[in-house]
Amino acid sequence: MTPFPPPVHPYMPLVITHIAGGCIGILTGYTAVLAAKGEALHRAAGKLFVAAMLIAMGVAVYLAVMLRGQLPGQIPNIAGGVLGFYLVLSAYVTVKRKEGTVGLFEKLWLLIPLAIGVLYIQWGVVASKSPLHSFDGYRPPLFFVFAGISFLLAALDVKVFIQGGLTGVARISRHLWRMCFAFFFAAGSFFLGQQKVMPTWMHGSPVLVALAVAPLGFMVFWLARVRIGRRFRPGAITA
Secondary structure: OOOOOHHHHHHHHHHHHHHHHHHHHHHHHHHHHHOOOOOHHHHHHHHHHHHHHHHHHHHHHHHHHHHEOOEOOHHHHHHHHHHHHHHHHHHHHHHHOOOOOOOHHHHHOOHHHHHHHHHHHHHHHHHHHOOOOOEOOEOHHHHHHHHHHHHHHHHHHHHHHHHOOOOHHHHHHHHHHHHHHHHHHHHHHHHOOOHHHOOHHHOOOHHHHHHHHHHHHHHHHHHHHHHHHOOOOOOOOOO
16 A cells, blocks of 8 residues: 555645644654753744644544545544644643633533543444444554543543632643643654655664654653652743
Protein backbone atom coordinates (compact mmCIF):
# COMPACT_ATOMS: atom_id res chain seq x y z
CA MET A 1 0.00 0.00 0.00
CA THR A 2 1.27 3.45 -0.90
CA PRO A 3 1.49 6.08 1.87
CA PHE A 4 -1.40 7.96 0.24
CA PRO A 5 -3.87 5.62 -1.51
CA PRO A 6 -6.10 6.95 -4.34
CA PRO A 7 -9.09 8.02 -2.16
CA VAL A 8 -6.76 10.50 -0.42
CA HIS A 9 -5.46 12.17 -3.58
CA PRO A 10 -8.26 14.78 -3.93
CA TYR A 11 -7.53 15.91 -0.38
CA MET A 12 -3.76 16.24 -0.68
CA PRO A 13 -3.68 19.99 0.17
CA LEU A 14 -5.47 19.19 3.43
CA VAL A 15 -3.21 16.18 4.03
CA ILE A 16 -0.16 18.44 3.65
CA THR A 17 -1.75 20.97 6.04
CA HIS A 18 -2.37 18.19 8.55
CA ILE A 19 1.21 16.91 8.28
CA ALA A 20 2.66 20.42 8.56
CA GLY A 21 0.51 21.17 11.59
CA GLY A 22 1.51 17.92 13.23
CA CYS A 23 5.23 18.48 12.59
CA ILE A 24 5.08 22.02 13.95
CA GLY A 25 3.12 20.72 16.93
CA ILE A 26 5.74 18.08 17.70
CA LEU A 27 8.66 20.53 17.36
CA THR A 28 7.00 23.22 19.46
CA GLY A 29 5.81 20.60 21.93
CA TYR A 30 9.35 19.45 22.62
CA THR A 31 10.44 23.09 22.85
CA ALA A 32 7.71 23.87 25.37
CA VAL A 33 8.45 20.90 27.65
CA LEU A 34 12.19 21.61 27.61
CA ALA A 35 12.00 25.38 28.08
CA ALA A 36 11.83 27.06 31.48
CA LYS A 37 8.17 27.25 32.41
CA GLY A 38 6.63 30.68 32.38
CA GLU A 39 9.46 32.21 30.34
CA ALA A 40 9.05 33.85 26.92
CA LEU A 41 10.25 30.78 24.98
CA HIS A 42 7.81 28.51 26.78
CA ARG A 43 4.88 30.86 26.16
CA ALA A 44 5.75 31.36 22.48
CA ALA A 45 6.25 27.64 21.86
CA GLY A 46 3.07 26.87 23.76
CA LYS A 47 0.97 29.22 21.66
CA LEU A 48 2.38 27.78 18.43
CA PHE A 49 1.77 24.27 19.76
CA VAL A 50 -1.87 25.06 20.49
CA ALA A 51 -2.46 26.63 17.07
CA ALA A 52 -0.66 23.85 15.17
CA MET A 53 -2.39 21.05 17.07
CA LEU A 54 -5.86 22.54 16.68
CA ILE A 55 -5.28 22.88 12.93
CA ALA A 56 -3.80 19.38 12.59
CA MET A 57 -6.56 17.69 14.59
CA GLY A 58 -9.35 19.73 13.04
CA VAL A 59 -8.16 18.78 9.55
CA ALA A 60 -7.71 15.15 10.64
CA VAL A 61 -11.33 14.96 11.80
CA TYR A 62 -12.56 16.49 8.55
CA LEU A 63 -10.50 14.04 6.47
CA ALA A 64 -11.73 11.09 8.53
CA VAL A 65 -15.34 12.16 7.94
CA MET A 66 -14.80 12.59 4.20
CA LEU A 67 -12.89 9.31 3.80
CA ARG A 68 -15.25 7.24 5.92
CA GLY A 69 -16.31 4.21 3.91
CA GLN A 70 -13.39 4.60 1.51
CA LEU A 71 -10.52 3.79 3.85
CA PRO A 72 -10.55 1.56 6.97
CA GLY A 73 -9.96 2.97 10.42
CA GLN A 74 -11.63 6.33 9.90
CA ILE A 75 -14.54 6.05 12.35
CA PRO A 76 -12.38 5.85 15.51
CA ASN A 77 -10.14 8.56 14.05
CA ILE A 78 -13.06 10.98 14.17
CA ALA A 79 -13.54 10.49 17.91
CA GLY A 80 -9.80 10.42 18.55
CA GLY A 81 -9.28 13.69 16.69
CA VAL A 82 -12.11 15.39 18.54
CA LEU A 83 -10.73 14.13 21.86
CA GLY A 84 -7.27 15.49 21.05
CA PHE A 85 -8.76 18.82 19.98
CA TYR A 86 -10.66 18.97 23.27
CA LEU A 87 -7.54 18.18 25.32
CA VAL A 88 -5.50 20.97 23.75
CA LEU A 89 -8.25 23.55 23.97
CA SER A 90 -9.21 22.68 27.55
CA ALA A 91 -5.55 22.83 28.62
CA TYR A 92 -5.21 26.26 27.02
CA VAL A 93 -8.42 27.57 28.56
CA THR A 94 -7.23 26.36 31.97
CA VAL A 95 -4.38 28.89 32.07
CA LYS A 96 -6.34 31.63 30.31
CA ARG A 97 -9.21 31.42 32.78
CA LYS A 98 -8.92 33.54 35.92
CA GLU A 99 -8.07 31.40 38.95
CA GLY A 100 -11.03 30.12 40.93
CA THR A 101 -13.57 30.78 38.18
CA VAL A 102 -15.59 28.66 35.76
CA GLY A 103 -16.85 29.83 32.38
CA LEU A 104 -19.24 28.61 29.73
CA PHE A 105 -16.50 26.44 28.23
CA GLU A 106 -16.23 24.29 31.35
CA LYS A 107 -20.01 24.06 31.70
CA LEU A 108 -20.61 22.79 28.17
CA TRP A 109 -17.47 21.07 26.97
CA LEU A 110 -17.59 18.23 29.48
CA LEU A 111 -20.29 16.87 27.16
CA ILE A 112 -17.59 16.17 24.56
CA PRO A 113 -15.67 13.46 26.48
CA LEU A 114 -18.98 12.04 27.69
CA ALA A 115 -20.27 11.70 24.13
CA ILE A 116 -16.98 10.27 22.90
CA GLY A 117 -16.93 7.77 25.76
CA VAL A 118 -20.40 6.55 24.83
CA LEU A 119 -19.34 6.18 21.20
CA TYR A 120 -16.27 4.15 22.16
CA ILE A 121 -18.40 1.87 24.34
CA GLN A 122 -20.80 1.30 21.46
CA TRP A 123 -17.98 0.58 19.04
CA GLY A 124 -16.36 -1.78 21.55
CA VAL A 125 -19.60 -3.73 21.85
CA VAL A 126 -19.93 -3.88 18.05
CA ALA A 127 -16.34 -5.13 17.79
CA SER A 128 -16.96 -7.76 20.49
CA LYS A 129 -19.98 -9.12 18.64
CA SER A 130 -18.35 -9.04 15.22
CA PRO A 131 -17.29 -12.39 13.67
CA LEU A 132 -13.85 -10.88 13.14
CA HIS A 133 -13.82 -9.56 16.72
CA SER A 134 -13.00 -6.08 15.42
CA PHE A 135 -14.67 -2.92 14.18
CA ASP A 136 -13.20 -0.80 11.42
CA GLY A 137 -9.90 -2.61 11.92
CA TYR A 138 -9.65 -2.19 15.72
CA ARG A 139 -10.03 -4.73 18.53
CA PRO A 140 -12.49 -4.25 21.43
CA PRO A 141 -9.88 -3.44 24.14
CA LEU A 142 -8.79 -0.30 22.29
CA PHE A 143 -12.33 1.08 22.30
CA PHE A 144 -12.91 0.29 25.96
CA VAL A 145 -9.59 1.83 27.03
CA PHE A 146 -10.38 5.07 25.23
CA ALA A 147 -13.90 5.01 26.65
CA GLY A 148 -12.39 4.86 30.13
CA ILE A 149 -10.05 7.77 29.34
CA SER A 150 -12.96 9.81 27.99
CA PHE A 151 -15.13 9.20 31.05
CA LEU A 152 -12.20 10.09 33.32
CA LEU A 153 -11.79 13.40 31.49
CA ALA A 154 -15.50 14.10 31.88
CA ALA A 155 -15.34 13.28 35.60
CA LEU A 156 -12.43 15.66 36.09
CA ASP A 157 -14.37 18.38 34.28
CA VAL A 158 -17.34 17.82 36.58
CA LYS A 159 -15.00 18.15 39.56
CA VAL A 160 -13.71 21.49 38.27
CA PHE A 161 -17.28 22.70 37.76
CA ILE A 162 -18.33 21.65 41.27
CA GLN A 163 -15.26 23.31 42.81
CA GLY A 164 -15.95 26.53 40.97
CA GLY A 165 -12.59 26.54 39.19
CA LEU A 166 -8.98 25.75 40.01
CA THR A 167 -6.16 27.63 41.67
CA GLY A 168 -2.43 27.20 42.23
CA VAL A 169 -0.89 23.76 41.73
CA ALA A 170 -4.15 22.09 40.69
CA ARG A 171 -4.64 24.62 37.89
CA ILE A 172 -1.08 24.28 36.60
CA SER A 173 -1.21 20.48 36.84
CA ARG A 174 -4.39 20.30 34.76
CA HIS A 175 -2.75 22.46 32.10
CA LEU A 176 0.43 20.36 32.08
CA TRP A 177 -1.02 16.88 31.89
CA ARG A 178 -3.63 17.73 29.28
CA MET A 179 -1.08 19.43 27.03
CA CYS A 180 1.38 16.56 27.45
CA PHE A 181 -1.27 13.92 26.79
CA ALA A 182 -2.30 15.69 23.58
CA PHE A 183 1.41 15.95 22.71
CA PHE A 184 1.69 12.18 23.25
CA PHE A 185 -1.21 11.67 20.81
CA ALA A 186 0.65 13.62 18.14
CA ALA A 187 4.08 12.09 18.77
CA GLY A 188 2.70 8.55 18.93
CA SER A 189 0.65 9.01 15.78
CA PHE A 190 3.69 10.22 13.86
CA PHE A 191 6.66 8.24 15.19
CA LEU A 192 4.77 4.94 15.55
CA GLY A 193 1.75 5.27 13.27
CA GLN A 194 3.43 6.80 10.23
CA GLN A 195 6.56 4.70 9.87
CA LYS A 196 5.37 3.72 6.40
CA VAL A 197 6.44 7.14 5.14
CA MET A 198 9.89 6.83 6.72
CA PRO A 199 12.97 5.06 5.30
CA THR A 200 12.83 1.30 5.73
CA TRP A 201 15.90 1.24 7.97
CA MET A 202 14.02 3.37 10.52
CA HIS A 203 11.06 1.02 10.85
CA GLY A 204 10.78 -0.38 14.36
CA SER A 205 13.67 1.73 15.65
CA PRO A 206 13.82 2.11 19.46
CA VAL A 207 14.54 5.79 18.86
CA LEU A 208 11.10 6.22 17.32
CA VAL A 209 9.51 4.48 20.28
CA ALA A 210 11.42 6.74 22.68
CA LEU A 211 10.36 9.88 20.80
CA ALA A 212 6.75 8.69 20.80
CA VAL A 213 6.50 8.04 24.55
CA ALA A 214 8.79 10.89 25.69
CA PRO A 215 5.85 13.29 26.20
CA LEU A 216 4.52 10.98 28.92
CA GLY A 217 7.91 11.05 30.62
CA PHE A 218 7.97 14.85 30.49
CA MET A 219 4.45 14.89 31.89
CA VAL A 220 5.46 12.81 34.90
CA PHE A 221 8.60 14.90 35.43
CA TRP A 222 6.87 18.27 35.36
CA LEU A 223 3.94 17.12 37.46
CA ALA A 224 6.44 15.94 40.06
CA ARG A 225 8.24 19.29 39.93
CA VAL A 226 4.94 21.11 40.37
CA ARG A 227 3.64 19.01 43.23
CA ILE A 228 6.85 18.10 45.02
CA GLY A 229 9.62 20.41 43.90
CA ARG A 230 7.58 23.61 44.18
CA ARG A 231 9.17 24.78 40.94
CA PHE A 232 6.28 27.08 40.09
CA ARG A 233 4.74 30.06 41.75
CA PRO A 234 0.95 30.53 41.33
CA GLY A 235 0.39 32.05 37.92
CA ALA A 236 3.88 31.20 36.69
CA ILE A 237 2.51 29.58 33.55
CA THR A 238 0.66 31.93 31.29
CA ALA A 239 -0.33 31.59 27.68
